[in-house]
Amino acid sequence: MLEEKSTYQNSLAYAKQADAEDPLAHFRERFNLPKDENGKNLIYLCGNSLGLQPKKARDYVEEELNNWAEIAVEGHFKAKVPWTEYHELLTKPMADIVGAKPSEVVIMNTLSTNLHLMMISFYRPTSKRYKILIESDAFPSDSYAVISQIKEKGYDPDEALILWKPRTEEHLCRFEDLEAIIEEHGNEIALVMIGNSNYYTGQKYPIKAITELGHKYGCKVGFDLAHGVGNIDADLHENGPDFAVWCTYKYLNSGPGAIGGCFVHERHANDRDIPRLTGWWGHKMDSRFNMRVDFDPIEGAEGWQLSNPPILSMAPIRASLELFAEAGFKNIRAKSKKITGYLEFLIKDLKDDRIAILTPENPEERGCQLSIQVKNADRSLHDGFMQAGIICDWREPDVIRVAPAPLYNSFEDVYEMTQRLKELLAKK
Incomplete structure (x- = not known):
């Protein structure tokens, strides 16, 4: 070509x-492919909002509907892909797409829920370091989540929220302006949280450079990859942010409002001192069903799981991730x-x-x-x-x-x- x-x-x-x-x-x-009233294919260029349906998605959803109908609760252990393990089927292909180790990735919840869970763990403000830095034109749900976390911790968003803005008469954010902000406020910033790619302009921000800059000043660094996952080379393990979150219904073609994903860098894998909201699906599998034991988190990103996974939501992304893996x-x-x-x-x-x-x-x-x-x-x-x-x-x-x-x-x-x-x- x-x-x-x-x-x-x-x-x-x-x-x-x-x-x-x-x-x-x-x-x-x-x-x-969507069609008009005459059955002619429409030209669909809106995968940045909702990806198209893989044909195999229907088969995988029907497979689980049949399991539910025919073996009911036994599907947790006796389905072709046991429901207790279903999320693990998605881990490796998802990790390959975002450039992570399988232990650093989990498919769970939805995007904003995962963002809140990550901020519980990685936004730990103190009297001197309590600010969050985001891009000025972040997707609204990111702004809402960040502001609500600031308020929940007892701070005023007018003081605690720092915006990385394009210059006058420009649309794109300049990295040198981010450098200037962090050089001035770095000792006050607890978290740098950037959407990548930007939903409005399509600008891809340099993950490695932003991460290194934030870490240099002692800030935690996270990314919302809603418009980036399946679309850009994130290389999350090598680039080193503390966390990342994403949805799967855009470029990953998993259906409207489908399940999200989360990355936690392996340096945090065994840190039991990191505060987190906990649920039983984050507990180690070998003792999860004992019920009456203290929380013992799975090492890595899976330890942030809360509830058992929604199988009918996971089935379509299985179809899509198979296509991604096949194509490379x-x-x-x-x-x-x-x-x-x-x-x-x-x-x-x-x-x-x-x-x-x-x-x-x-x-x-x-x-x-x-x-x-x-x-x-x-x-x-x-x-x-x-x-x-x-x-x-x-x-x-x-x-x-x-x-x-x-x-x-x-x-x-x-x-x-x-x-x-x-x-x-x-x-x-």
Whole structure:
């Protein structure tokens, strides 16, 4: 496949040829693609919000529904994949995607719940070190969670919350500005908690550099990978943050509101002095069902589990993670760079000065999402896309987010999307 941007061509023939040469193209047929009222496939570029359904997901959900119907409670130990062990089936492929050791990863709860659990353990304010640093345009649930934790600990968010902001007339956060903030306030900051990638701009923040900077000043460091997991190279073990949390219904295609995931670095694996909220599923398996023993946590991330896992929610992600493992995340990431680069090329080739791409140009500083700002546009532009059979999403005041997911989107999808954009802009 042609890799250099200089070889991209603005033609349907080129897009079709790129698809013909794409080693991951066949994975598209293993997803259910949404269709219009005439049964024609819609062009779906909204994996940054909700990933498509793997066809195998239905089989795995029905398998567990059958287990429930036929053997009921015995499914905990006698199902093909015993329910007591089901989450373990997901651990290795999930760890491979986020670049962690299996002992550092667990699939559990939902995203905001996991964030609160991690902050119970890693946001331990003192009279001198009580502040939390987040990016100014964090996803709202992150802001809500952080502010509520600050209040719960008895502090005033107006004093305890520090925001990493883009400069005036800019959209992206600069690392040197983060350095300046931490150099000034580092001894007061208990936790650096960053969303990565940013939901609005698609900017990928440097996990290793942020972690090292925070640790240099004695801060704990965590990341929300809701828009990063399955989309960027997180390399969590090597990059070394204390924790990370994520959902699985975006790029990991596990269904609306599906179960989340959590990473706890192995340096914390055996630290029983870390405060945590506890539940029986975090207790070691060999004595969990003895009931009348003191809490004895599993080593690693599994020790933060609370309740027995929701099997019907885990079944769809099993289907998706199998596809990720089969494709290989390095291959997925390689296609992501190529197809997003092609989208960027086509948008710029429109040569329309009303258009700006907020997302960084450097492929290493983004995933597959591009945030397209259109001057003087309103939601009618997004509605025009929907009417033209292109599913993407709108963010106020004037941004369309487009995310060509490597496992099921094609280069032809990207080409057709930009053709619709050209037509819509011509009408304005």
